[in-house]
Amino acid sequence: MSSAKRLATALLATAAFAVTSVGGAQAADTWRQDPAPVASGNVLALTRIDQHTTWAAGFQLTTDGKSSILNPMLLARDDRAGTGWKRIATPADGVASRINALSADGARDVWLVGDNDADAHGPILTEHWDGKSWRTVDAPVPAGTLSAGFLGVAAVSPRDAWAVGWTQRMRGDESYDTGLLEHWDGQAWRQVKLPAGIPDAELYSITATGPRDIWASGVMADGTDQPVVLHYDGRTWTRPTVPGTGLYGEFNTIVAAGPNDVWAAGRTLLDDKDRGHPLVAHYDGHSWKTVPAPGTGVVFAAAPTPGGVAVVGYDKNTGQPYGEQLDGRGWHSLSLPTVGIDSTPYSMTATAHGLVVGGAYNADETSPFQPLLLTANG
Template sequence: MAGTIGAVSGVALGPKPSRADVPAPSRQGWQAVPAPGSTPAAQLRSIAAAGPRLAWAVGEESLAPQSQQRALAMLWNGSVWTKTDLSHLGHTRLSDVAGVCSAAAWSVGQPVGSGSPLLRWDGTTWREADFPGRGEPDVRLNSVAVGPDRQVWICGSRGGAARLLHGNGRRWRWVDPLPVASVYLYRVVVRSPGEVWVSGDQSNGGGWSGLVARWDGKWTVLPPIAGLRLGIADLHSAGPDDVWAVGTEAGAGGPVGRPGNPALSHWDGTAWTRLEPGFTLGSLTAIAGDARGRAAWISGWNFQDQSRSTYLRRDGETWTVVRGPAGTAPAPYLNDVTSVPGTTGFWSVGMTRPAPYPPTEAYAEHLQA
């Protein structure tokens, strides 16, 4: 894997000017929602919502030294988060989750033994599902998406090549390999039936560049997003000429533990444009669209002010920094953000501190707009 996307810790490099943070509106702001029951250190890496009364969040727990790391899953029932029993599984991490209803929810996780697991929600818990390549040592499933037609798309690798796995729960097939070498995929996104986007990074010899590509029966690979060790953690496509990509540029040099730089890019159908995200040290971890299909919210981490969670909110053609609730976590770090279908609300998840060490706990915030 050329680059990495995830939580980091670092040393202060001194404040730098950026545009003023905008507090979330008092009656329509982000609010922390307890996600109890996990064993520190714990974090939620991904969240998916089927509606206001059903959502899933996954990650990992028990990351303390000399402890056995375990996969973590939470379920939202419209009122509270509850921990899902995974004692029948031996997985150490669930890295992504997607679902549109209780009969069409899927998760992928960290390999245990040979190959990555694919899990399906059975209405009560997560169960392993079969797929071509299951158990093969070189198979990695990194991210999963489910379309409104309940078709499942999974990005990862098989046979040394970046691939997509497509299926409906009964029949599966691997599509043609991505025609780019030395690629690691972080995210798969369904824009419409038959149109799927992926993001990640691509080795460029001296580091890696951001990668975004589209599958619609054939691959279309967009030009690389230039940067010093730049990985694209997530993307949102409103059309072939309106694609947003978010991630972290690790850069080069600096002290040990230096945080990266948040990276925000837009594709207009011709070229990528890098935009100023509003803060200079940290990361952008995920992006979510609104009910109209437009990019709306970005989750991030602002190294220079860790007292509250950090978002970017779409305001017309610009992005504005918005802060989450104060005093709910020591230094919250967000890994993912998603919309709630049928509403104007959003969920985000992560952990209470920016490093996955005790006493870090699983963390969630909700925007009921």
């Protein structure tokens, strides 16, 4: 089973696609759709770099006949300016790649990470912002790599960052995927091997509360297709026990409000006919516990909120965006609107005023998908 997160971004990366109308939009009283300065593309990552500024990243899609070209896309919004989202130029704007994730340890330490150039079988694209200028840094890949990419990054300090992702290589006549874990030490990205005894895992997300508290999540690549979380305590990576709730599953995202408040979310399949149920788990400083979430669907992104967590994704059963928030009273629907005839949230961040959600939507059945940017009004 391939990750729902990787599968979704791969589908959006190939070309514009036809969709079926899903009817009227859900209630959207607390949300506004923000215009994006890009005609076609997808917002795969969101983060706050300071108390006023939000960055959104992903890719811009350009179609030329039957072919499609992907280029990295970075947008920014300063809440004080009131001028909406603006395009930010980076050195990699013309590269055939995506920005899959970004992380900020303040406005002077921001990482953007993406894919390698599959045609050239080269290193993975990463970019760093130090508050004044951009630096492009190549991350190495194992010998024989066909394609690779980072799907998550965690900035800890200018000399300390972690990134996770995948590589695709050949074994005989067949290709296979393996997980990828790398560390930035202030000079270069270096591959890190997981300790013996931890089976291979494809890793989709990573978060940090400090240099000695790093969490990564994904799915086991040993044939069991089970969700997995890994933890680094400053010396060793270990695999904590997470209760299983279904036949298969994966954690597409992991976020932390503090060392004793970590959330992982994704999808579980209860049986062979299941199209997906949201999977949410919480770490309280002692152990991981599954937190049953309402509805059906898959969670792509999460954000810690006061007293709990918010999650967003997509529900194939209803053809609607999925969004729920947990607080001391239980789960409450985010009432995400369906923009156009079909929209999917892939990213989210919390601000002092509410939530920002990013993704992609189709205005009609023939137009290419467009960047989705939603802001909660309260």
